[in-house]
Amino acid sequence: MQVFMLGFQLSGVLNLKAVHETNVYAVTTGCSKQRLPHVLTVAGSDSGAGAGIQADLKACAARGVYCSTVVTAVTAQNTVGVQGVNIVPERFVSEQLQSVLSDMNVDVVKTGMLPTVGIVKALYDRLKQYPVQALVVDPVMVSTSGDVLAGPSVLDTFRDQLLPMADIATPNLKEASALLGGIRLQTVSDMRSAAKSIHNNMGPRNVLIKGGDLPASSDAVDIFFDGVEFYELRSSRIQTRNSHGTGCTLASCIAAELAKGSQMLPAVRVAKHYVETALDYSKDILIGNGLQGPFDHLCKLKRNIRNSSKPQRFDPDDLLLYAVTDSRMNNKWGRSITDSVRAAIEGGATIVQLREKDIETSNFLEAAKKSLEVCRSHGVPLLINDRIDIALACDADGVHVGQSDMPVHVARSLLGPEKIIGVSCKTPEQAHQAWVNGADYIGSGGVYSTNTKANNITIGLDGLKTVCLASKLPVVAIGGIGPSNVRAVMELGLENLKGVAVVSALFDRECIASEAQNLHTLVSETMKATSVFHD
Ligand SMILES: Nc1ncnc2c1ncn2[C@@H]1O[C@H](COP(=O)(O)OP(=O)(O)OP(=O)(O)O)[C@@H](O)[C@H]1O
Ligand SMILES: Cc1ncc(CO)c(N)n1
Numbered sequence: 001m002q003v004f005m006l007g008f009q010l011s012g013v014l015n016l017k018a019v020h021e022t023n024v025y026a027v028t029t030g031c032s033k034q035r036l037p038h039v040l041t042v043a044g045s046d047s048g049a050g051a052g053i054q055a056d057l058k059a060c061a062a063r064g065v066y067c068s069t070v071v072t073a074v075t076a077q078n079t080v081g082v083q084g085v086n087i088v089p090e091r092f093v094s095e096q097l098q099s100v101l102s103d104m105n106v107d108v109v110k111t112g113m114l115p116t117v118g119i120v121k122a123l124y125d126r127l128k129q130y131p132v133q134a135l136v137v138d139p140v141m142v143s144t145s146g147d148v149l150a151g152p153s154v155l156d157t158f159r160d161q162l163l164p165m166a167d168i169a170t171p172n173l174k175e176a177s178a179l180l181g182g183i184r185l186q187t188v189s190d191m192r193s194a195a196k197s198i199h200n201n202m203g204p205r206n207v208l209i210k211g212g213d214l215p216a217s218s219d220a221v222d223i224f225f226d227g228v229e230f231y232e233l234r235s236s237r238i239q240t241r242n243s244h245g246t247g248c249t250l251a252s253c254i255a256a257e258l259a260k261g262s263q264m265l266p267a268v269r270v271a272k273h274y275v276e277t278a279l280d281y282s283k284d285i286l287i288g289n290g291l292q293g294p295f296d297h298l299c300k301l302k303r304n305i306r307n308s309s310k311p312q313r314f315d316p317d318d319l320l321l322y323a324v325t326d327s328r329m330n331n332k333w334g335r336s337i338t339d340s341v342r343a344a345i346e347g348g349a350t351i352v353q354l355r356e357k358d359i360e361t362s363n364f365l366e367a368a369k370k371s372l373e374v375c376r377s378h379g380v381p382l383l384i385n386d387r388i389d390i391a392l393a394c395d396a397d398g399v400h401v402g403q404s405d406m407p408v409h410v411a412r413s414l415l416g417p418e419k420i421i422g423v424s425c426k427t428p429e430q431a432h433q434a435w436v437n438g439a440d441y442i443g444s445g446g447v448y449s450t451n452t453k454a455n456n457i458t459i460g461l462d463g464l465k466t467v468c469l470a471s472k473l474p475v476v477a478i479g480g481i482g483p484s485n486v487r488a489v490m491e492l493g494l495e496n497l498k499g500v501a502v503v504s505a506l507f508d509r510e511c512i513a514s515e516a517q518n519l520h521t522l523v524s525e526t527m528k529a530t531s532v533f534h535d
């Protein structure tokens with residue numbers, strides 16, 4: 001489309017602005033260049049990075065859209081409030097706008113904090129000079145902490161110049177009230193009237209009144225009005241203090257969807273759903289001491305949060321009672337993988353490995369995702385046996401590999417430095433190699449003979465002791481271990497022997513949870529007794 005229009009411009013007007021020159025290059029060289037959808041945000045910087053320019057950048061990145069930034073003000077801000085505001089001179093806002101709009105093929109402009117009349121006018125002039133596909137106006141005036149970000153003096157210019165150009169305006173309750181001369185907005189019905197008045201009197205093509213601050217509302221209700229129909233957009237209200245920057249994020253996400261080619265109502269719906277999801281992901285994160293925390297736009301943090309008392313990186317003490325699943329046993333007892341994992345954890349398993357040899361990949365991935373939810377909610381790490389692809393796909397905490405599986409150093413380069421990698425070792429040489437290659441722990445056995453693994457060589461307690469003494473890594477003992485022999489294993493009293501891994505003793509039993517509870521007690525009591533003995 002762009003290239004076609006360019007052809008028209010070349011032959012017709014020959015009045016090329018710099019904005020088209022990149023395309024001239026693409027056409028004349030025959031290169032096929034790919035463009036990312038592009039949102040330009042014209043907004044203030046929030047030093048706490050929950051709202052403003054920083055929220056816009058993160059929201060666009062999360063939505064797969066390029067975001068350029070024209071800074072209108074720099075605020076000193078945190079989770080308590082706004083401590084200071086330094087306004088960028090309007091000439092310099094205009095210069096930034098010129099730089100970006102003249103060169104960078106902006107699809108959609110989104111505005112946030114526009115603190116002075118001069119800045120609003122500068123923006124208006126540049127948008128006349130460089131029209132874009134869509135303009136999203138978030139009329140930021142007051143932060144949720146109650147601090148003024150743009151005074152009443154800008155209201156007239158907003159109404160007269162910016163809003164008539166806007167494809168959508170997204171005021172929150174206070175801002176809608178200010179635009180309408182201070183009327184009270186307390187109900188959904190008030191929000192409808194406000195949306196209509198703003199639409200009819202100020203000219204934006206669409207209006208979204210955000211109800212994040214609607215008193216006594218169990219849902220988060222927004223009203224969308226396109227000039228004909230009203231739409232009541234509802235989502236669940238997430239119980240969280242981490243909602244600083246929801247407005248900026250919502251508007252940026254709308255802009256991002258429009259830049260990708262979406263119609264307005266679907267763009268708004270997607271944006272609202274995105275905000276709800278991000279709030280839900282971030283409801284328990286703790287950043288700052290104030291009343292309003294930021295949230296995680298990339299929805300990553302929660303997935304990495306384990307039990308807050310444990311470090312995120314591998315903790316060798318997690319090896320204490322290591323549950324390894326087995327589908328044949330689950331089938332025999334008519335249990336799903338997830339139910340078995342839950343029962344093991346409820347009984348006291350401290351780390352879980354999914355070891356599924358006869359399962360289709362798609363089913364394995366589904367089971368892994370579900371098990372991961374259970375593990376995360378209990379702060380227990382989940383590892384995947386052998387299948388690096390499954391571990392990556394579900395973002396498990398790591399993998400356990402055998403001597404003939406993926407080499408440890410390759411697994412490490414695929415999984416990155418944070419994930420846990422364990423490796424099975426029968427000899428001191430293998431233990432040494434595991435350490436050299438960047439493993440986090442080793443599993444050593446079979447200590448006793450076992451039916452779980454065909455043709456497995458048994459190394460006995462002596463073999464285990466030899467490996468432990470040679471290993472620089474923590475060790476978990478495996479192979480035929482259960483309540484009758486677990487004491488003997490832990491009584492070896494070796495410093496780096498951190499626990500036992502069990503399969504049949506948990507999953508080939510009627511009540512997984514009570515077996516786990518019993519084993520947990522036996523291992524920890526034996527460890528305590530032997531360490532007292534050593535002291
Ligand atoms: N606790 C919540 N749970 C779910 N959605 C919420 C919650 N709080 C706000 N929202 C939604 O977030 C969007 C932004 O609304 P809000 O009224 O908070 O804007 P705002 O006051 O401009 O935001 P801010 O000033 O914090 O950037 C709306 O879609 C609103 O419904
Ligand atoms: C810079 C800036 N823009 C917008 C808001 C509104 O949340 C804020 N708090 N700070």
Ligand SMILES: [Mg+2]
Nearest residue numbers: 144212213246
């Ligand atoms: Mg709010």
